Every structure is written in structure tokens, then in C-alpha cells.
Amino acid sequence: MSEHILEVNNLAVSIPVPSGMLRPVQNISLHVDRGETLCIVGESGCGKSLTSLAIMDLLPQKAVRTADAIKLAGEELKDARERTMADVRGNRMSMIFQEPMTSLNPAYTVGTQLAEALRRHKPVSANEARDRAIYLLEKVGITAAASRLGQYPHQLSGGLRQRVMIAMALMCGPDLIIADEPTTALDVTIQAQILHLLAELQDEFDMGLILITHDLGVVARIADRVAVMYAGQFVENGTAEQVFGSPAHPYTRGLLDCIPIPGKTSPGERLGAIPGIVPSLVGHMPGCHFASRCPLVSNDCAQQSIPMRDGSGAGHVFRCLLDQKDTEAVSYKGAA
Amino acid sequence: MLVFAVKRFGVAVLVALTVSILSFSMMYLSGDPAIALAGEGSSQEDIENVRRVYGFDRPIIVQYGDWLWNALHGNLGHSNYLKSDVASVIFERLPTTMLLGACALGFALVLSIPLGVVAAIRPNSLIDRVALTIAVIGQAMPSFWFALTMILWFSITWRLLPITGTDSWKNFIMPSIALGYYVTPAVMRLTRAGMLEVLSSDYIRTARAKGLRPMTVLFKHALRNAIIPVVSLAAVQFGFMLGGSIVIETIFAINGLGFLAWESILRADLPMMQAIVLVLSVFYIFLTFFADMLNAFLDPRIRVA
Numbered sequence: 001m002s003e004h005i006l007e008v009n010n011l012a013v014s015i016p017v018p019s020g021m022l023r024p025v026q027n028i029s030l031h032v033d034r035g036e037t038l039c040i041v042g043e044s045g046c047g048k049s050l051t052s053l054a055i056m057d058l059l060p061q062k063a064v065r066t067a068d069a070i071k072l073a074g075e076e077l078k079d080a081r082e083r084t085m086a087d088v089r090g091n092r093m094s095m096i097f098q099e100p101m102t103s104l105n106p107a108y109t110v111g112t113q114l115a116e117a118l119r120r121h122k123p124v125s126a127n128e129a130r131d132r133a134i135y136l137l138e139k140v141g142i143t144a145a146a147s148r149l150g151q152y153p154h155q156l157s158g159g160l161r162q163r164v165m166i167a168m169a170l171m172c173g174p175d176l177i178i179a180d181e182p183t184t185a186l187d188v189t190i191q192a193q194i195l196h197l198l199a200e201l202q203d204e205f206d207m208g209l210i211l212i213t214h215d216l217g218v219v220a221r222i223a224d225r226v227a228v229m230y231a232g233q234f235v236e237n238g239t240a241e242q243v244f245g246s247p248a249h250p251y252t253r254g255l256l257d258c259i260p261i262p263g264k265t266s267p268g269e270r271l272g273a274i275p276g277i278v279p280s281l282v283g284h285m286p287g288c289h290f291a292s293r294c295p296l297v298s299n300d301c302a303q304q305s306i307p308m309r310d311g312s313g314a315g316h317v318f319r320c321l322l323d324q325k326d327t328e329a330v331s332y333k334g335a336a
Numbered sequence: 337m338l339v340f341a342v343k344r345f346g347v348a349v350l351v352a353l354t355v356s357i358l359s360f361s362m363m364y365l366s367g368d369p370a371i372a373l374a375g376e377g378s379s380q381e382d383i384e385n386v387r388r389v390y391g392f393d394r395p396i397i398v399q400y401g402d403w404l405w406n407a408l409h410g411n412l413g414h415s416n417y418l419k420s421d422v423a424s425v426i427f428e429r430l431p432t433t434m435l436l437g438a439c440a441l442g443f444a445l446v447l448s449i450p451l452g453v454v455a456a457i458r459p460n461s462l463i464d465r466v467a468l469t470i471a472v473i474g475q476a477m478p479s480f481w482f483a484l485t486m487i488l489w490f491s492i493t494w495r496l497l498p499i500t501g502t503d504s505w506k507n508f509i510m511p512s513i514a515l516g517y518y519v520t521p522a523v524m525r526l527t528r529a530g531m532l533e534v535l536s537s538d539y540i541r542t543a544r545a546k547g548l549r550p551m552t553v554l555f556k557h558a559l560r561n562a563i564i565p566v567v568s569l570a571a572v573q574f575g576f577m578l579g580g581s582i583v584i585e586t587i588f589a590i591n592g593l594g595f596l597a598w599e600s601i602l603r604a605d606l607p608m609m610q611a612i613v614l615v616l617s618v619f620y621i622f623l624t625f626f627a628d629m630l631n632a633f634l635d636p637r638i639r640v641a
Binding site for chain 1: 538
């Protein structure tokens with residue numbers, strides 16, 4: 001088996017807050033291969049964005065990152081100095097953010113900002129950078145690409161800006177792209193286009209893609225593998241088929257109950273809702289993070305830390321004491 | 337850009353006209369100018385004579401038109417005290433004041449912008465507190481007192497710098513610092529606030545995600561955006577310094593416009609005061625116009641519709 005493009009082991013982020021230590025990201029392990037799409041799903045505030053920023057080493061100053069391994073194409077980056085990371089960012093590993101309206105510098109033209117990304121990392125002339133920018137703008141579906149180079153971000157729509165951001169992420173031909181909810185701020189019609197675009201480009205350039213989203217419909221269409229995140233931890237991780245076809249963790253089942261499925265959800269049927277709220281992540285929390293909301297909770301759940309385990313032996317791992325068949329009965333429909 | 341420039345210029349001209357009306361009416365604010373000109377104890381006949389000779393008997397709108405026409409041709413009136421042309425005296429003094437203002441502004445910017453940037457990079461750090469202290473002192477200390485303190489130390493105690501005159505560049509050191517220091521707090525705090533806001537913005541995160549070097553992120557991406565409001569402030573402050581140098585020029589006996597204004601007030605030289613107000617106001621108006629143009633250059637959202 002070929003080497004993973006990205007391999008992360010036991011990643012954690014902690015942030016000191018007045019009431020103690022906030023642990024928004026805990027025990028995250030993941031890997032992505034070339035040409036593979038890993039979707040990280042979970043509700044707002046579960047730590048998806050911080051996970052991606054932690055991988056890029058772009059966390060806020062106060063946040064502390066720890067990990068057993070963060071390997072990019074085999075190279076260990078967990079203790080890399082800022083200088084090394086700056087050489088990696090935008091070059092071998094790029095990121096696309098969720099706010100296209102504010103993610104481009106208003107003072108510089110699109111062309112300047114695109115060329116800058118390439119010329120920082122590769123010894124190319126201004127003309128070569130310009131040609132590459134035009135090539136990629138066309139790739140991301142922008143017409144009259146050459147004339148766009150002289151335009152400023154405020155002259156572009158949100159959809160166009162996100163396309164520019166994608167082109168910018170591709171400038172150096174990275175091995176891995178992390179897209180943090182790239183379509184959240186866009187119109188629904190544009191959302192689908194951008195996602196298709198990302199999937200196409202990933203195929204064409206043979207990159208690894210981590211897509212962070214809370215849109216399960218999107219995930220079902222483009223994910224190779226899915227990681228479900230809850231309260232700072234992955235609770236389930238497997239192929240899209242495994243996670244959607246036979247969800248093992250009660251939280252994953254809850255998530256799936258909350259969305260309508262064409263052909264399965266009948267008209268007038270009530271969607272599910274998971275009762276309760278996400279627990280505070282300040283301080284150390286033993287046991288299952290989902291215990292307070294889980295309909296199958298037992299005394300054991302809150303006592304011990306629960307490791308990810310492979311229930312079937314097929315790489316479908318989940319963080320629950322129960323087996324996949326035990327959680328099948330869980331339904332949240334009508335719970336609220 | 338051109339449309340914006342023309343519009344903005346039109347506004348500047350309108351404001352200048354308004355100021356000219358105010359400046360013109362100064363002559364009437366202090367009472368009947370004919371009586372003032374004729375002097376104390378003159379007869380009614382003399383006053384009427386003066387009124388006719390100087391044209392004060394014409395309708396006020398005609399007088400204003402006449403005055404404005406002359407002013408536009410560089411004829412700002414005649415000083416009764418100096419017995420000479422007001423314009424030539426003013427333009428003789430103006431370069432000194434401009435030089436002082438430029439030095440003071442330069443000092444203020446060189447001190448305050450780097451301090452503001454450093455304070456923003458490390459908010460609430462020691463250097464931020466030091467910068468804040470400098471700002472508070474600058475804001476609280478009257479400039480005349482600061483000037484006198486400097487004279488006491490640098491000229492009298494240590495005998496390093498000359499106190500008065502404009503003979504060499506050394507003469508400009510203390511006045512520039514005294515005048516510029518007063519402007520420092522505002523510029524520093526605005527730079528700091530602007531940098532803090534910009535540094536936490538999404539496009540700075542993008543710049544870092546591109547792997548740009550910290551200095552590139554800081555200066556090319558952050559400062560460029562944070563400096564925009566500072567430009568407007570600096571232009572306004574430069575205008576204040578030209579007018580506000582009255583105190584400093586008087587203390588250091590610098591033969592500039594401020595000193596002239598102070599002398600004219602003491603001499604009740606009305607045409608001179610009127611002309612100084614007009615010249616400084618027009619100057620101020622064009623400074624703000626210039627600042628707007630510079631802003632448009634820095635911020636494409638203004639320039640490119």
C-alpha cells in the first residue's frame with residue numbers, strides 16, 4: 001500500500017480559558033491518500049475547523065497543539081518550526097476557507113494575490129506566474145480569466161471569489177487540500193457547482209482532499225471516507241458506505257435521522273432531533289462525550305475513556321462500547 | 337478614479353468658497369471697518385471719507401465679489417500696520433511654517449506608526465504598555481510646557497541646541513518634536529487599532545495559509561490596509577500643525593506664519609489676520625483633498641467603482 005499523503009495521530013488542541021483548560025479537539029487520528037476525499041462532519045462548534053487549522057499550524061496564538069504524529073507524505077511536521085511550516089503551507093498543503101467574501105485582501109488585485117502564492121514557493125518569473133494564474137482561473141471555471149487578473153476582490157461575487165480562492169490553493173500544485181466548509185457562505189446553486197469543481201480538480205491533479213462540512217447530502221455524494229466528529233472527538237470513521245449504510249455510533253444515527261432522505265422520508269413525517277446540548281469541553285471529561293444525550297447510555301459509559309475500535313475488522317471504527325447491531329434500534333424521530 | 341477626483345475637487349472648491357465668505361465677514365464682525373480705519377476721535381466726515389475711498393459704501397455682495405476677485409489674483413489686501421502687501425509677507429513666512437510642519441509630521445509618523453504596529457503585534461505586552469504611556473503623556477502634556485521643559489534641559493542645562501531663530505537645522509529639532517509629539521498619540525492609537533483589526537481578519541489568515549513570510553504578511557498585507565485611516569488623520573493633523581504652530585513658533589521665535597498671526601493679533605492688523613485665516617483654511621481644504629486622493633490610491637474600493 002502506498003504511503004498516506006497525510007497521517008495524523010492523536011491530535012489535540014487545548015486553549016486556556018478563565019475557567020480552566022478548554023479541550024476543543026481531542027484524540028484525532030486520520031489519514032488521507034492521494035486522490036482520496038475524507039469528509040469530516042459534525043455540528044457547529046464540534047472542533048472541525050480547529051482540527052483543520054491545527055493540521056495547517058494556523059491556530060490562534062493562545063491555542064496549544066499536541067500530537068503523536070502529523071506526517072505529510074512521510075515527513076514529520078508535528079514539531080516543525082514556523083519557517084518550515086511556512087514553506088509547506090500553500091505549497092504542498094493548501095487550505096480553502098469558508099468565508100470567500102473576506103478571505104481575499106481588498107487592497108490587491110486577484111492577479112497579484114494569485115501570483116504571490118506561486119512566487120513565494122517556486123522560482124518562476126512574473127510572466128510564468130501570470131500564465132499559471134490564467135490557466136487555473138480557467139480550470140476553476142472563470143471566463144475571461146486574463147481580464148479578471150486586474151480586478152479587485154470587491155468587484156467579484158461570492159462564488160467567483162471562492163473560485164479564486166480554490167485557484168489560489170492550487171497555484172503550487174499541492175499534495176493535499178483542506179477545504180473548511182467552502183460552500184457555507186454561498187447560494188445553494190453555487191454550492192453544488194463549487195463542490196463538483198473540487199471533486200473534479202482533485203481527480204485531475206490527484207490530490208488528497210479533506211472536506212469539512214455539516215452538509216450530509218454533500219458528503220454522501222463525494223466522500224470516499226467519512227469521519228463523524230462530536231464534541232472534539234471523532235466518534236466514527238469509515239468508508240462512506242460503512243458510515244451511511246450501517247452507522248454504528250448512536251450519534252451518527254442521530255445525525256442521519258435529522259435529515260430528510262429522498263424516497264425514504266415520507267411527506268409529513270417528522271424529522272428526528274437529538275435531545276440535550278453539547279457538553280462543555282472545559283477540563284477533563286472521562287467517558288463518552290455523547291453519554292448525556294445517548295438513549296442507550298449505561299453506567300459504564302461515563303466511567304472510562306472509550307477508545308476507537310474496529311467492530312467489523314473492515315476499517316470501520318467507532319467510539320462506543322456497544323456493537324453496531326446493538327445501536328440499530330436507536331431512533332430519534334419524534335424525540336423532540 | 338477621475339470621476340471621484342473631479343467630484344471631490346468640486347466639493348473642495350465649494351468648501352473653500354464658504355470659508356472665503358466667513359473670512360470676508362471677519363472684517364465686519366469687529367464693527368464698522370470705516371470707523372476702525374479712521375482711528376479714534378476722527379470726525380463723522382473723515383469716517384464717511386474713508387468709507388467712500390475704501391469702497392465700504394458699496395453693497396456687501398459687490399464688496400465680497402471684489403475682494404474674492406482680488407484674492408484669486410493673489411492680492412490679499414494691504415497691511416495697515418506693516419504698510420506692505422499682505423500676500424508677499426505671508427508667502428515669505430509660509431515656507432518656514434511648512435518646513436516646521438513637515439518636520440513635526442515626519443517625527444510624529446516615524447515615532448507613532450512603528451510603535452502602533454509593535455503594540456498591535458503584541459497586545460497587552462510590555463511594549464504595548466510603554467507605547468500607551470507615551471501616548472497618554474503626549475495627550476496630557478500641553479505642548480508649550482513640553483517645549484519649555486525641552487529648552488530648560490537641552491538648551492540651558494546641557495547647552496546642546498539653540499533656543500530661538502531659524503539659522504540651522506538644529507533650530508528645528510525642538511520645535512518639531514514639541515509640535516509633532518502632540519500628534520503622536522492619536523496616530524499611534526489609530527495604527528494600533530487598525531492593525532489589531534486587520535491582523536485578525538480572514539485575509540491575513542489566507543496570507544499565512546499561502547505560506548507568506550511573517551514580514552510580508554505584516555507589511556504588505558496588514559499595514560497596507562491598516563494605514564488607510566491613518567492617512568486621513570495625518571493630513572488633518574498636518575493642517576492643525578500649520579495653524580497650531582502659533583504657540584510653538586512664538587516660544588521658539590520662529591519667523592513663520594504662526595508667529596506672524598500672533599503679531600498681527602497684537603497689532604490688530606485685521607487684513608493680515610483675515611488673509612492668514614484664508615490661506616490656512618484653503619491649505620487645509622486641499623490637504624484633505626490630497627488625503628482623499630491618497631486614500632483612493634491605497635483603497636481600490638474607493639478608486640474602482
